[in-house]
Amino acid sequence: MEEQKEMELPEIRKKLKELLVENLSLEDIKPEEIKDDEILFGEGLGLDSLDAVEIVVLLQRNFGIEIKDMKEGQKIFYSIDTLANYVYENM
Amino acid sequence: MKPNKQSQNINIRKRGNKFGFWFFKALLKLFGLRKTYGFLYIVCLYYLVFDRPAVSAAMSYINKRFPNCSYLIRLLHVYRLFISQGKQLIDRYASVSGHTRFDIQLNGYNELIALLQNNKQGIILLTSHVGSWQIALTALKKAGRTVYLLMRSEDNKAVQSSLNIDREQDNIKIISPDQYLGGIVEIMDVLKKGHIVSIMGDRTYGAKSVEVSFLDKKAWFPFSGFAVAAAVESPVVVLLSNKVSACKYIVDVSNIIYPRYDGKYNKRQQLHQWVQNYVEIIEAFVKKYPYQCFLFHDVWSE
Numbered sequence: 001m002e003e004q005k006e007m008e009l010p011e012i013r014k015k016l017k018e019l020l021v022e023n024l025s026l027e028d029i030k031p032e033e034i035k036d037d038e039i040l041f042g043e044g045l046g047l048d049s050l051d052a053v054e055i056v057v058l059l060q061r062n063f064g065i066e067i068k069d070m071k072e073g074q075k076i077f078y079s080i081d082t083l084a085n086y087v088y089e090n091m
Numbered sequence: 092m093k094p095n096k097q098s099q100n101i102n103i104r105k106r107g108n109k110f111g112f113w114f115f116k117a118l119l120k121l122f123g124l125r126k127t128y129g130f131l132y133i134v135c136l137y138y139l140v141f142d143r144p145a146v147s148a149a150m151s152y153i154n155k156r157f158p159n160c161s162y163l164i165r166l167l168h169v170y171r172l173f174i175s176q177g178k179q180l181i182d183r184y185a186s187v188s189g190h191t192r193f194d195i196q197l198n199g200y201n202e203l204i205a206l207l208q209n210n211k212q213g214i215i216l217l218t219s220h221v222g223s224w225q226i227a228l229t230a231l232k233k234a235g236r237t238v239y240l241l242m243r244s245e246d247n248k249a250v251q252s253s254l255n256i257d258r259e260q261d262n263i264k265i266i267s268p269d270q271y272l273g274g275i276v277e278i279m280d281v282l283k284k285g286h287i288v289s290i291m292g293d294r295t296y297g298a299k300s301v302e303v304s305f306l307d308k309k310a311w312f313p314f315s316g317f318a319v320a321a322a323v324e325s326p327v328v329v330l331l332s333n334k335v336s337a338c339k340y341i342v343d344v345s346n347i348i349y350p351r352y353d354g355k356y357n358k359r360q361q362l363h364q365w366v367q368n369y370v371e372i373i374e375a376f377v378k379k380y381p382y383q384c385f386l387f388h389d390v391w392s393e
Contacts, residue, residue, distance in 0.1 A: 025359070041272065049273035050299060050315060053322040056279050066283075073276040 007091070012084040019058050024051045036081045044079075052077060059083075065090050115181060116188075124191050125337055128178055135173035139166065149173070151389035155306035156381050168381070175382040179223040179334055186226055193338050195230040199345030203328060206347065207236060212325040213282040216344075217292035217316050219373055220386040222332030227342040228263060228289065237262045238287045241278065243269060273298075275319070282323050290316040292329070292369055293386055301363045303370045306377070310390045312370055314362040321350040327365070329372050333380055346372045 007015070017031035024047065034045065041047045047055075055077065059065045065087060067073050076086045118127040138145050149169045157168055185191035206214060216231075216238065218224040231238060242265050266274040266281075266288070278288050293312060300311040320327045329346040350365045352358060377384040 048299070049275045050318045052272040052275045053279065053319050056276065057322045067276055068280045069276070074271045077272070 007088075009084055009088050012087050013080050015062070016080055016083055016087070019062060020055070023054050023058060034080060036084075037079050040077055040079055040083075055083075059087065063087050063091055112184075116184060119181065119185055119188075119190055124181070124185055127181055128337070131174050131177040131181070135170060135177055138173055139170050145173075145387070148387035148389075151391060152377075152384055152386050155308055155391065156377060156384070158307075171382050172385070175334075176385050179226075179385075182334070183223060183225055186229065191338060193226065193340055195226065196339070196341045197230055198341060198343040199328075199347075200234075202347070203231075203344045204234060206326055206328070207234065207285070207287075210326065211285065212323055213284065213286040213288065215282070215316050215320045215325050215327045216287050216289040216330050217327050217369060218289055218330045219291070219293045220384065220388075221373060221376055221380075222334060222342075222383045223340065224330060224332055226340055227330055227332035230340075230342045231287070231344075232262055234287070235262075236285065236287050237264060237281070238289055239264050239266050239278070239281050240289045241266050241268055241274065241291070243267065273315075278319060279323055282319070282325050288319075289330075290319075292316055293373065293390065294388060295390075301359070301366050303363070303367045305370050305374055305390065308391050310370070311393060312366050312390065314366050317348075317350045317362050317365040317369075320348075321352050321361070321365075324351060327369070329369055331372070331376050333376075333383055 013036055014031070017034045020026060020034065021029055021031045026045070029045075038044050041052070052073075056067055059067065067076060076082055115127060115130070118130055146166070146169055149172055150165065153165050153168045153172065157165055160168070182191070182193065186193055203214075213236070218227075228238060228240075240263065266277050268274050270277075282288055295311060295313040298313045298315050300313045302309055303312055304310070305312070316327060319325070327348040327350060328344050329348070331343040331346070333341045333343070335341055348365055348368055350361070352361055373384075
C-alpha cells in the first residue's frame with residue numbers, strides 16, 4: 001500500500017498557487033483565480049524565465065525538491081497540475 | 092535570460108570577413124604584434140569614414156562620455172575607440188594562437204578563490220563590454236572551476252574560436268539561453284555545484300531591464316544576473332579587464348556584490364539597487380579608461 005503523503009494533491013495545488021502569487025510579480029491575481037491546467041509560461045499565466053528561478057527556489061525551500069534536468073523542467077513547469085503532481089511524487 | 096521575440100530579431104551586424112581575418116593573421120606572423128597594430132590606423136580610418144552604422148553605434152557612448160566636445164573631437168574619440176578595440180581583437184587571436192604570451196595581472200584573485208572555497212554555491216561572474224573579457228576569462232582557468240558562459244548560439248562560433256572552448260578537457264563551457272526557460276534550470280544546477288556562471292551584465296538582448304543612471308543619463312541594464320544570484324544566494328563578481336600595454340592586461344575581480352532579498356522591501360527596488368551598484372563600477376572604469384568601453388549599443392535608449 002502506498003505510503004500516506006504529508007499533503008494531498010488538492011492541498012499541494014492550493015499551496016503552490018498561494019506561493020506563486022506571494023512570490024512572483026502576479027499583480028491583481030488571487031490564488032483561486034489560477035486554473036489547475038493553466039499554462040504557466042509564455043501564454044497563459046505569462047510567467048518568464050526569471051519567474052522560473054523563483055519557482056525552482058520555492059520548490060526547494062517549501063518541499064525540499066530539486067529540479068536538475070532541463071528536459072524534466074519543461075514537463076514539470078507546464079501547469080499547476082504538473083507542478084503539483086511532481087511535488088506529490090517527490091515529497 | 093531568454094530574449095523575447097523582439098530581441099531575437101535584432102540583427103547584430105558582424106564586421107570583418109575571412110579575408111580581413113586572414114590579412115591580420117598574416118601580418119601578425121610576418122611583422123609581429125606591434126607592427127600589426129600599425130595597420131589598424133588605416134583600417135579604422137576606413138571604418139570611421141565609410142561605416143556610418145559603426146560610428147553611430149560608438150557615438151551613443153562617446154556622446155555621454157565626452158558630452159562637451161565638438162563633433163570633430165568626438166569623431167576623434169570614436170577613431171581611438173576603434174583602434175583600441177582593433178588591438179584587443181588582434182590580441183585575442185595572438186593569445187589563442189600562441190603567437191604572443193600576454194602578462195595578465197589578476198587583481199582580487201585571492202579573494203575570488205576564498206569566495207569559491209567558502210561558498211557552497213558557485214558565483215556569478217558579471218562580464219561587460221569593457222576591455223577584453225575573453226582574455227580575462229582565460230586568466231580564470233587557473234581557478235580550477237568550470238566557467239559556464241551564458242551565450243546565444245549565434246555568438247558561439249566567434250567566442251568558441253577565441254577561447255577554444257567546449258573541448259572536453261576544457262573548463263569553459265556554454266549554456267545557451269535559446270532553450271526552454273533560457274537555460275535557467277541548468278544555470279541554477281551548476282551554481283549549486285559550485286561552478287562559475289558568466290553572464291553579460293550590460294546588454295539586455297530584450298531581457299527584463301531596469302532604469303539606472305549611467306554617465307549622468309538614464310540607461311537600461313538587465314537584472315537577470317542579480318535575480319538568479321539573489322534566488323540561489325550566490326555572490327556576483329564584476330569582471331573588468333584593462334589593456335595597460337602591448338602585452339599586458341590587468342583583470343580585476345575585486346568588486347563583489349552580495350544580492351540577498353530583504354522581505355521588507357520590494358524585490359524590483361532591490362534588483363534596481365544592485366544593478367545601479369554594478370553600473371557605478373562600470374562608470375568608474377570607463378571614466379578612468381574611456382577607450383576600453385566597447386559598448387557599441389545604445390543602452391540609453393529604451
